[in-house]
Amino acid sequence: MNATLTDKEFEQFQSLIYQQVGIKLDTPKKSLLTSRLGKRLRELQLPSYQAYYDRVCAKGGEEELTQLVDLISTNKTDFFREPGHFDFLREQVLSQVQATRSLRIWSSASSSGEEPYTIAMTLTDAIPDRSRWDIKVLASDISTRVLAKAAAGIYDDERVAQLPQDVVRRHFLRGKGEQTGKFKVRKHLSEMIAFRRINLMAPAFPIKTPLDVIFCRNVMIYFDRSTQATLMGKFYRYLRPGGYLFIGHSESLQWIEHQFTYVKPTIYQKPEA
Ligand SMILES: C[S@@+](CC[C@H](N)C(=O)[O-])C[C@H]1O[C@@H](n2cnc3c(N)ncnc32)[C@H](O)[C@@H]1O
Incomplete structure (x- = not known):
C-alpha cells in the first residue's frame, strides 16, 4: 500500500490539528506528516490518509487524535531543564x-x-x-x-545519570533484577x-x-x-x-x-x- 497525502487532505489535517490542539502545521511540514502518518496508516492497515482522517474525526476518535499529536509534537524534556x-x-x-x-x-x-x-x-x-x-x-x-x-515514574539510568549522585540517592530507588538499569522515583x-x-x-x-x-x-x-x-x-x-x-x-x-x-x-x- 502506497498512499499519497493530497493537498486537500493535508489542509484537512492542518485545520483539525489547529482546532483541536492549537498546533499550526505549515506547508513545509507536509513531508513530515506524510512520513509519520504513513507509518501509522500501515499499522492500522488503512488504505488512505482520508481514511485515517475519518477515523480521527469519528466518534471515539479522541484517543487516535492523541496518537496523532504524539506523531507531530516533540516530548523532549529533562530533569532540571532550565534550572x-x-x-x-x-x-x-x-x-x-x-x-x-x-x-x-x-x-x-x-x-x-x-x-x-x-x-x-x-x-x-x-x-x-x-x-x-x-x-x-x-x-x-x-x-x-x-x-x-x-x-x-520509572526512568532509564542515562536520564538519571545527569543528576548529582546525592540527589539520585535521596529521590530514586535503583532497580534490581529485571529492573536493573532503571530508577524509580x-x-x-x-x-x-x-x-x-x-x-x-x-x-x-x-x-x-x-x-x-x-x-x-x-x-x-x-x-x-x-x-x-x-x-x-x-x-x-x-x-x-x-x-x-x-x-x-x-x-x-x-x-x-x-x-x-x-x-x-x-x-x-x-x-x-
Ligand atoms: C517539548 S515537551 C515540553 C516538556 C516540559 N514542559 C519541558 O519544558 O521540558 C511539549 C509537551 O507539550 C505537549 N502538548 C502539545 N500540545 C498540547 C496541548 N494542546 N495541550 C497540552 N499539552 C500539549 C506535548 O504532548 C509534549 O509532551
Whole structure:
C-alpha cells in the first residue's frame, strides 16, 4: 500500500490539528506528516490518509487524535531543564508562601514527568518541615502516552545519570533484577503529584484552587500568537494575585497581549491585587 497525502487532505489535517490542539502545521511540514502518518496508516492497515482522517474525526476518535499529536509534537524534556526556574521557586516563591505553608503548582505540559518530579525534588530538598506544608503539584499533558510514563515514574539510568549522585540517592530507588538499569522515583515525590490529561486548548481547566505557579515551558512555541494570547488569558485567571508563570527559554510574551508583569526572562507575575 502506497498512499499519497493530497493537498486537500493535508489542509484537512492542518485545520483539525489547529482546532483541536492549537498546533499550526505549515506547508513545509507536509513531508513530515506524510512520513509519520504513513507509518501509522500501515499499522492500522488503512488504505488512505482520508481514511485515517475519518477515523480521527469519528466518534471515539479522541484517543487516535492523541496518537496523532504524539506523531507531530516533540516530548523532549529533562530533569532540571532550565534550572533558573527551580532556583526561583526555591529562593523567591517559597519565602512568599512561608506564612501559609501552602503551595499549588501546575506543570501544564509535563511530558514524561521530569519537570513535575524536578519541582517535587526542589521543594523536598528546600523545605525541612515538609510534613507541615500543604503542597500539591498538578502535572498534565495532552498525550496519554507520556502521562502514563510520567505516572509510572520509572526512568532509564542515562536520564538519571545527569543528576548529582546525592540527589539520585535521596529521590530514586535503583532497580534490581529485571529492573536493573532503571530508577524509580521515591514515594515522597510521587505522593505530591497528580497526573491528568488536560488539553491546553480547552476553554476551561479542571482546577479550583488558585495557583501559585504555572510552568508552561516549551509548548507555546507550537502555537500561533492568537492561541498563545488566549492561553495567557486563561492562565491569568487560574493564578492567584502575585502568582508566577514560567515559560520556556525560547518563548516570549513580548508580541502577544497579556496582563502579566515581566519579572525576568521567561518569568512573569500576575500583579498583586
Ligand atoms: C517539548 S515537551 C515540553 C516538556 C516540559 N514542559 C519541558 O519544558 O521540558 C511539549 C509537551 O507539550 C505537549 N502538548 C502539545 N500540545 C498540547 C496541548 N494542546 N495541550 C497540552 N499539552 C500539549 C506535548 O504532548 C509534549 O509532551
